[in-house]
Amino acid sequence: MAVVMLDGARARRSELLAALDAVGVIGTWSYHPATGRITLDAALARLYGLGEAGPHEVPFDRFLDGLHPGDREQVSAALARAVAAGDRCRTEHRVLGAAGAVRRVAAYGAVQEAGGPCRGIAIDISDEARGGHDDGAVLDAVAGHCLAARQALGTVRSPLVRRLIDMTLMEVGLELGRLLRRGPP
Secondary structure, eight states: OHHHHHHHHHHHHHHHHHHHHHHOSEEEEEEETTTTEEEEOHHHHHHTTSOSSSOEEEEHHHHHHTBOTTTHHHHHHHHHHHHHHTOEEEEEEEEEOGGGOEEEEEEEEEESSTTSOEEEEEEEOHHHHHHOOOOHHHHHHHHHHHHHHHHHGGGOOOHHHHHHHHHHHHHHHHHHHHHHHHOOO
């Protein structure tokens, strides 16, 4: 029974990752303060101009180089505060794309314990920002609750439970990405 559930969970995770990659507006990231590096999945690596294949692990300074100069300090400070306090963080920032294109991104992350890595999701909200409608409160609430659940389950030793909450986070993120692409009703 457990093997069938695990195989099903792996299949669903693969489906979600493929869907996230295809949509290209949401992805996962992990910042490791001990090494000064950040890992981005394939979708975010493309969005941040780090290449087509992913995931990409790069020095945090290289990641910051892809942000609008006016946003680099606030992103760096938000992550530093979250890591120091073992807390959650949220940023909205601009990404410098190819041929001068600028994309707006909302990033949500959580640290399991002070000084540890910060893991999270990022959503391309460029269309939302251009359209003038504001789903920010909904995005904050949903992402915040999901990250709190992930953080609360961080001490659970069951790999299956951890995979299930990760899959839930990906599913919520995918749905939020769809919501942003559809725009207001």
